Amino acid sequence: MTTAAPSKIIDIHPHVISPDEGRYPRSPLGGILSDWARERPITPDQMVKAMDEAGIAKSALVHASTCYGYDNSLVVDAVRAFPKRFAGVFSVDVLQPDAPAMIRKWVDLGLCCLRLFTTGSTMPEQAKWLDDPRSFPAWDCAQELGIPVIVQMHMQAIPQLRVLLERFPRVTIILDHLASPDARDGAPYAKAQPLFDLASNKNVYLKVTIRNVRMIAEGGGDFEPYFRKVVDVFGASRIAWGSNFPTSDVSLKLITDESLKAMAFLSQDELEWIFHKTAEHLYPSLA
Secondary structure, three states: OOOOOOOOOEEEOOOOOOOOOOOOOOOOOHHOHHHHHHOOOOOHHHHHHHHHHOOOOOEEOOOOHHOOOOHHHHHHHHHHHHOOOOOEEEEEOOOOOHHHHHHHHHHHHHOOOEEOOOOEOOOHHHHHHHOHHHHHHHHHHHHHHOOOOOEOOOHHHHHHHHHHHHOOOOOOOEEHHHHHHOOOOOOOOOHHHHHHHHHHOOOEEEEEEEEHHHHHHHHOOHHHHHHHHHHHHHHHHEEEEEOOOOOOOOOHHHHHHHHHHHOOOOHHHHHHHHHHHHHHHHOOHHH
């Protein structure tokens, strides 16, 4: 096991919340405000302080869909306030006819990646609209603009994802939380096999987060065989780390340290890719 650490850390999955509900009105998807947004709101200024304490150089802020719906204004303002620290990920309703126009709007305002929120803490059931043809103009727009598309989804949506992979082969797709596979069954991780089968699609990237780390820990398993297989199958250059802060009730530093410890067996080169080089490839403004 190596004791090496990456030379730089970039976080591609933190969220920010503002206490100013007049300027940033809350309108959560599904109609339910997430517990973490209510109990542990982190402002952009507080995020920068937490990043400094955790040794994180830069972050790609992910719009909080379970707080703000499709209004990405807070992320826009955060990126403008801290352009050397943040890039921004936005969401739009891709089923609406104006989705391409809304994508262009948020890109013009400085954001760099579209995220589709198809399931989450307040929407536990997997949405069935991922491959709805009404979304295709939005995918066409993302493909034309050359921006990545993040998909928050469960494993059961992989057949829908394959429809999109076939139709939009030039779109870089990033899967939040590795698409949330259950890896507690141990090697060879049969339940996660549909995820591994996606590796042949070279435009599929993975976001490994503290949620994946804690699934293994809570199951009493060993980090090394699981993450070793994920890295071997996809390659470190297609994997990036995200904290998911502040969804869990611990500091960003503790989340970062916990993640680094879980992946301490990786080579120096693999750590460099997962903790910053892949993020810089996906989001050039973070380089």
